[in-house]
Amino acid sequence: MILDIKKLETGYGKLRVLRGVDLSVGRESVGLFGPNGAGKTTLINAIMGMVRPWAGSIEFEGAPIGGRPTHLVARAGIALVPQERELFPGMSVADNLELGAAYVPRGRDIIEKQLDTVLSLFPILKERYRQLVGTMSGGQQRMVAIGRALMANPILLILDEPSLGLQPSIVAEVFDRLSVLKKDVAILVTEQNVRESLRAIDRGYVIENGRVLLEDTAEGLAKNPHVVSAYLGL
């Protein structure tokens, strides 16, 4: 397993958000679904070292990473595309992409190759290469954020709500790109747009009230009555 989470409990202050989550990601694409406040982003924050685990364990490639500082988690090979994108708005696309690789050993040594990969995956970034990121549209910024994460040549790519705030045509484009990416990198994606993301994942978890409610393949989830009624709106 690339990522192995066991009985994870954490929260903010006295508020317990995750109540014993078990989750694993191998060389595959895994979806994490659930309503607002279910704990999806908290789980990602715990993996990335932004929230300290209260109990349980998080292992990445067999080594414990729970509670490690974010920059060390990133250097170990986990790249995150956050919900809020967290780009450097006053810097160009070129600088944002360069910084995606500069401090991660796996990406730093093959920066040119990664740049070619990212620019061929998102040709719009080649056109806007020298543009300041803060002046770009939300959809284009999302592509910069995904591109920046890929520059690190990650072992595991985590995407937190990649379709948030995007128009439907861009959402479809983002998931098309994810379908291509999953051949080369393990993916963990949280999403409220379950219909689109089921196209891009192999397996998925449904998380509600800080607990894993369901775990199944993409086909299994698409047929599950709870998923169908609660998330697919049928």
Add this chain to the structure above:
Amino acid sequence: MVNKRKTTLVVALIAAAAVIILAWRPTVLIYGLQAAGLYASIAVPMGLILGIVHIVNLAHGEFLMVAAYATYLLCKSLGIDPYLALLPVTAVTAGLGFVVYKLTIRQTLKAPELNQLILTFGLGISMTQIANLLFTSQTRKLSFDYVSASIDIGELSFGVYNFVFLGAALLMVVGLRWYLTRTTAGKAAVAVGQNPRGAAIVGIDVDRTYGFVFAMATALVGMMGAMLITRSAVFPTVGSPYTMKSFCLVAMAGIGNIPGILGASILLGVSENLLKAFRGLRGWADIVFFVLIITVILGRSIRGKKA
């Protein structure tokens, strides 16, 4: 298009004003630029800290004072020139800055901004009082012949030494610009300043970057402290006025705008010297600084409201 026209108009007005001043009383421009160099070279490091670490270092002038005392002691005991003492003093203030960051400032970074203001204010007072205890309030001065170097152009005669501060300011602005836009470490520092969370996500050690930038800024202030002693006496409160002036220059230029600090310093230096050119108004020169800062901040607020 409108912005371009506005910029051209401002540049044309500044050039016209410079030509008029130069024709009327050239020393206003000459001494104005010299003063601007001193202001900018001390304010730029504060701008660096504010732009990246996002704290107002109210102990800024006290680092200048520590460097000035360290230079004085080195020069007095070893009989060397302040420019020879510059390197070790810069290293000492860099180290002091790093230790101060690690032991105090770092602990308050996640707290509301008022905590950092109070902390650096307290640090400044402590440093001044320690200097008072160690050296008393007596002023100490070193004299160097090269400081009185002057040049004659026709009937005009003026001191040239203080241009060294303008040179230092220009070098600092160009050097920092190169570092922040052309090197990976510099770009990482800018990234930390713009989005520390985003920087950590890409593997940048935010805490180490803050510490490094703080130490670099105190090193630059230390360098200026060593140079300051060539023209000024040293005493415990020698740095305090520079803290306020630096803060106002940084505010005038806008946070993160390092070349803008040089522009704001030229405006301040030339305006002060312009007022000094009128015999009855000499004593009012210090008020220029307050008028400029109030005008700029008011102007910004009005523009912000319109926007």
